[in-house]
Amino acid sequence: MASVKDVARLAGVSVATVSRVLNDSAPVTAGTRERVLAAVAELAYRPNAVARSLRTDATRTIGLIIGDILNPFFTELARAVEDEARVTGYSVVIGNADERPERQDHYVRTLLEQRVDGLLLCPTAEITPLVRDAVADGTPLVFLDRTLPGLDVPTVRADGTAAIGELIAHLTRLGHRRIAFISGPALLSTGRDRTAAFVAAMAGHGLPVRDEYLEAGDFQAASGRASAARLLALPEPPEVIFAGDNLMALGALDEIRARGLRIPADVALASYDDLPWFTHVDPPITAIDQPVQELGRLAVRGLAERIGGRPADPVVLAARLVVRRSCGENDSMEGSARR
Structure with a gap:
């Protein structure tokens, strides 16, 4: 395997000049750059990422x-x-916490031991010791989708409050009054936020939130x-089931179909x-x-x-x-978005 010294010898330049060309860290003349790149191509030289990370204290990897x-x-x-990491020159190492705090800490520990440059974390419901330590140690960290109160970490997330309000308004225009909600876990910020938005939207339209719903x-x-x-x-079942995420909606769909009921009739x-x-179900x-993108x-x-x-x-x-036909819509109905 060719080394950086081999590239420098073939191009007739110093090792430092090869480094400047490959890392674009300082200006070199066009002719020198062309000779170095030609030597790299001829020798099929590939930089040693591990050695470079030891020199620069950067691995160009992030953990998710x-x-x-x-x-x-x-x-x-x-x-x-x-996709975005690749564009910006990073590789991504992914860990699946499976909604378990101890598994989340396992991946935090493992990724930091692998010397990732930073972490993107969709946190579980609690502040775990390793997450707290990572914040205290100054590890570059961003929370994604969920928040953890009490930690000074920027979060990138979506807010569905307005969209839930639009959904309840849409349902009331269709004549629905008995609306049930299947929430996510109250320990997760996403579960709490969506429940609060649903309750507020129902109150805003003068609709009761029945405990059994x-x-x-x-x-x-x-x-x-x-x-x-x-x-x-229930003796008086709801007219609408609003599921707090896509997998719970899938489960609800299975139960509705198993009972031989028609959506939305x-x-x-x-x-x-x-x-x-x-868009492909009927x-x-x-x-x-x-x-998401x-x-x-x-x-x-x-x-x-x-x-x-x-x-x-924070973002x-x-x-x-997105209005479709599962709540009683027809082609003449107008929603905030269609597709």
């Missing part, structure tokens, strides 16, 4: 720890992070199905989080869509700022309502 890799939202988010799920399909089963077994269905296949499902892009940019020793501002993007 997500809540649940089987959740399509996190899968898409990881892809968005990876509030179900606590866990962002998994099984909890969505179990919650839908309880709701549909017998019960309407809406989801927080959109999925590409929501009827297509109304959903609140989060700007933009979240991933801005999270990587914010982390790059922190790696560079600069502050990164809050608006989610949007």
